[in-house]
Amino acid sequence: GAVVSQHPxxxxxxxxxxxxxxxxxxxxxxxxxxxxxxxxxxxxxxxxTSNEGSKATYEQGVEKDKFLINHASLTLSTLTVTSAHPxxxxxxxxxxxxxxxxxxxxxxxxxxxxxxxx
Amino acid sequence: xxxxTQTQPGMFVQEKEAVxxxxxxxxxxxxxxxxxxxQPSSGEMIFLIYQGSYDQQNATEGRYSLNFQKARxxxxxxxxxxxxxxxxxxxxxxxxxxxxxxLIWGLGTSLAVNP
Numbered sequence: 130g131a132v133v134s135q136h137p138x139x140x141x142x143x144x145x146x147x148x149x150x151x152x153x154x155x156x157x158x159x160x161x162x163x164x165x166x167x168x169x170x171x172x173x174x175x176x177x178t179s180n181e182g183s184k185a186t187y188e189q190g191v192e193k194d195k196f197l198i199n200h201a202s203l204t205l206s207t208l209t210v211t212s213a214h215p216x217x218x219x220x221x222x223x224x225x226x227x228x229x230x231x232x233x234x235x236x237x238x239x240x241x242x243x244x245x246x247x
Numbered sequence: 248x249x250x251x252t253q254t255q256p257g258m259f260v261q262e263k264e265a266v267x268x269x270x271x272x273x274x275x276x277x278x279x280x281x282x283x284x285x286q287p288s289s290g291e292m293i294f295l296i297y298q299g300s301y302d303q304q305n306a307t308e309g310r311y312s313l314n315f316q317k318a319r320x321x322x323x324x325x326x327x328x329x330x331x332x333x334x335x336x337x338x339x340x341x342x343x344x345x346x347x348x349x350l351i352w353g354l355g356t357s358l359a360v361n362p
Binding site: 171173219220224239241 | 280287290292293294297299338349350352353354355357
């Protein structure tokens with residue numbers, strides 16, 4: 130089945146530093162990947178839609194300069210949390226859909242990244 | 248705007264029994280899809296089942312089935328013969344059919360299976 134690999138699974142960083150999270154589709158191509166943020170016991174909050182070869186589309190209230198997204202190839206999207214602060218601590222999870230998938234094909238998710246900013 | 252509602256924040260079920268998790272949605276679009284995902288405590292999102300708005304029959308995948316009532320705009324997930332490993336968060340999501348899969352998510356239901 131379709132696999133999405135997300136790294137790192139956990140990261141602890143100091144306030145003010147930047148952290149890069151990678152999302153790779155291992156056995157399919159994806160022109161679009163989605164980045165979500167999830168608070169404990171809460172639903173997924175869509176942060177942005179990552180578009181291969183073009184700028185990401187950010188949801189309202191999400192700072193573009195703080196959460197940098199790059200989608201340089203059909204199999205890789207990265208999310209960089211810049212100048213991280215403790216309030217950025219959260220669970221970040223990416224998802225992708227097979228470019229060649231049928232209309233009923235689901236989103237495939239990475240295993241998520243738990244970010245802790247100290 | 249589209250909206251997904253999961254009215255059960257938490258549910259308990261006895262092992263080997265069936266359980267129904269509720270999901271209702273609000274849309275005026277005729278063509279859409281509904282998804283159910285499972286999220287264990289480890290965090291990964293696991294796709295369970297899909298129902299298209301034009302599908303004539305309710306979707307089934309192993310122990311999972313979807314009770315789709317289009318007129319009522321409900322898409323309840325039924326888990327038969329519950330297992331301890333079914334304990335997790337369950338999310339219902341709505342999306343346009345054929346879309347790039349920008350989904351609208353419900354708040355989730357936490358299911359606990361008791362031995």
